Amino acid sequence: MTEATDRISRRQVDKFAERRSQLATSALRTLSELGYARTSLREIAQNSEFSHGVLHYYFRDKVELITYCVKQYKAECVTRYDQIVATAESADQLRETFGAALTLTCDEDGSMHRLWYDLRNQALFEDSFRADVLEIDKTLELMIWRIVTQYAELSGRALAVSSSTAYGLLDGLFQQALFRNLAGDETALPDLRTGVTQTLPKLLVS
Amino acid sequence: MTEATDRISRRQVDKFAERRSQLATSALRTLSELGYARTSLREIAQNSEFSHGVLHYYFRDKVELITYCVKQYKAECVTRYDQIVATAESADQLRETFGAALTLTCDEDGSMHRLWYDLRNQALFEDSFRADVLEIDKTLELMIWRIVTQYAELSGRALAVSSSTAYGLLDGLFQQALFRNLAGDETALPDLRTGVTQTLPKLLVS
DNA sequence: CGGAAGTCTTGACACTCGTCAAGACTTTCC
DNA sequence: GGAAAGTCTTGACGAGTGTCAAGACTTCCG
Numbered sequence: 001m002t003e004a005t006d007r008i009s010r011r012q013v014d015k016f017a018e019r020r021s022q023l024a025t026s027a028l029r030t031l032s033e034l035g036y037a038r039t040s041l042r043e044i045a046q047n048s049e050f051s052h053g054v055l056h057y058y059f060r061d062k063v064e065l066i067t068y069c070v071k072q073y074k075a076e077c078v079t080r081y082d083q084i085v086a087t088a089e090s091a092d093q094l095r096e097t098f099g100a101a102l103t104l105t106c107d108e109d110g111s112m113h114r115l116w117y118d119l120r121n122q123a124l125f126e127d128s129f130r131a132d133v134l135e136i137d138k139t140l141e142l143m144i145w146r147i148v149t150q151y152a153e154l155s156g157r158a159l160a161v162s163s164s165t166a167y168g169l170l171d172g173l174f175q176q177a178l179f180r181n182l183a184g185d186e187t188a189l190p191d192l193r194t195g196v197t198q199t200l201p202k203l204l205v206s
Numbered sequence: 207m208t209e210a211t212d213r214i215s216r217r218q219v220d221k222f223a224e225r226r227s228q229l230a231t232s233a234l235r236t237l238s239e240l241g242y243a244r245t246s247l248r249e250i251a252q253n254s255e256f257s258h259g260v261l262h263y264y265f266r267d268k269v270e271l272i273t274y275c276v277k278q279y280k281a282e283c284v285t286r287y288d289q290i291v292a293t294a295e296s297a298d299q300l301r302e303t304f305g306a307a308l309t310l311t312c313d314e315d316g317s318m319h320r321l322w323y324d325l326r327n328q329a330l331f332e333d334s335f336r337a338d339v340l341e342i343d344k345t346l347e348l349m350i351w352r353i354v355t356q357y358a359e360l361s362g363r364a365l366a367v368s369s370s371t372a373y374g375l376l377d378g379l380f381q382q383a384l385f386r387n388l389a390g391d392e393t394a395l396p397d398l399r400t401g402v403t404q405t406l407p408k409l410l411v412s
Numbered sequence: 413c414g415g416a417a418g419t420c421t422t423g424a425c426a427c428t429c430g431t432c433a434a435g436a437c438t439t440t441c442c
Numbered sequence: 443g444g445a446a447a448g449t450c451t452t453g454a455c456g457a458g459t460g461t462c463a464a465g466a467c468t469t470c471c472g
Contacts, residue, residue: 034331035327035328035330035331035332036243037242037243037328037331038331038332114327114330114331117327117330118327118330118331120385121241121320121323121324121327122241122243123385123389124241124320124323124324124384124385124388125240125241125243125244125320125324126241126244130389134389137385160404161401161404161405162397162400162401164382164386164397164401165379165397165400165401165404165405167382168378168379168381168382168383168401169375169378169379169401169405170378171378171381171382172374172375172376172377172378172379172381172382173371173374173375173378175374175377175378175381176370176373176374176377176378177374178330179326179329179330179343180370182330183329183336183340191368191370191371194368194371195367195368195370195371195374195375198366198367198371199371199375202408206412
């Protein structure tokens with residue numbers, strides 16, 4: 001292969017990947033609005049600037065499209081949660097910042113979060129997504145673990161629970177707040193904040 | 207009032223209700239195996255001893271069928287969770303019994319539990335189920351609250367968290383265990399047990 | 413320019429879905 | 443027994459689905 005064709009093919013690959021990502025972003029927007037069960041390929045295409053046929057030009061089938069979306073979503077998740085990890089100098093400050101950030105993203109990015117829970121639930125019934133969902137879930141658990149360990153370190157105390165327990169507890173609070181906030185319960189967000197504030201110290205040994 | 211509901215109201219109520227319940231049970235079985243997204247009325251009928259047309263004789267439309275199923279499921283939920291409330295005489299005994307029961311139902315009734323989370327998630331996208339789901343969720347929260355208050359009383363200590371926080375925390379642990387257990391993670395159930403055992407005391411004031 | 417490769421649209425296909433009407437079968441009751 | 447009411451099946455409908463092939467349009471490069 002000559003140098004020229006190599007450059008060309010590389011450029012085409014880049015453009016190809018770029019469009020894939022673009023279509024996945026459109027798909028994510030549609031998915032977060034309608035949910036997995038009610039989102040069709042035509043609906044996704046209609047919310048993009050392309051026709052429905054192009055989806056099969058860039059993705060083999062629906063499963064590959066959704067899987068690609070989930071993986072792209074994961075990257076977005078990581079950045080969002082990583083912003084939560086503040087450069088706190090005291091345990092109390094970290095606790096407050098973390099609680100506030102969780103509450104904020106629960107409110108602002110609610111649609112994306114509910115999509116995540118929707119897809120994680122699909123993995124309970126469909127094998128296709130399970131591996132990717134497990135991987136994302138592990139990433140989120142590690143993210144929580146980083147915050148919790150930092151909190152413990154700043155507190156000068158040891159942790160009393162495992163990584164998975166800490167994640168399960170906090171994720172439960174978050175999911176509950178997400179649901180109730182979407183349902184119009186105005187106490188959901190304050191409850192999330194106080195819940196997180198109360199829970200973090202309980203993860204440490206007394 | 208539609209023609210269908212008019213016809214329905216003229217029927218012999220008891221037998222009619224009985225068959226409705228029977229069809230709902232079939233539907234619940236199918237739903238718990240396939241999930242909401244992939245369950246069709248024809249599939250439900252095929253897993254019962256009737257044809258698909260009968261569903262529209264007993265239910266106005268799909269939404270009414272699913273709603274009825276959810277409500278029937280709720281009753282099942284209550285009984286299952288109420289069995290968990292042991293006649294414990296000590297805090298430690300209650301804690302152990304509760305953890306063991308949660309672990310057991312997580313393993314044995316996994317399909318039904320994942321259906322519950324599936325439907326609760328649907329309520330995040332579809333208004334139709336939201337009211338019923340909220341009602342069931344409140345029932346579950348109260349059930350957890352009963353156990354937690356009993357635990358606090360037996361411990362002779364006051365509770366440090368609200369009802370919703372306690373429910374959110376424990377539900378998070380349970381949901382995580384359900385997911386990982388279904389995915390084949392053999393540490394899921396032991397982790398759930400130790401997680402519950404560790405968490406309960408932390409709900410009390412120190 | 414002109415062919416080639418890449419990109420996108422259009423329209424069709426086979427299928428499944430929820431819904432419902434027509435009628436057959438069963439039970440009830442006089 | 444027989445009419446009436448209740449119950450269930452069958453078959454069809456229109457709409458929507460994922461998929462894909464044929465071709466039009468665009469970009470690239472000798």
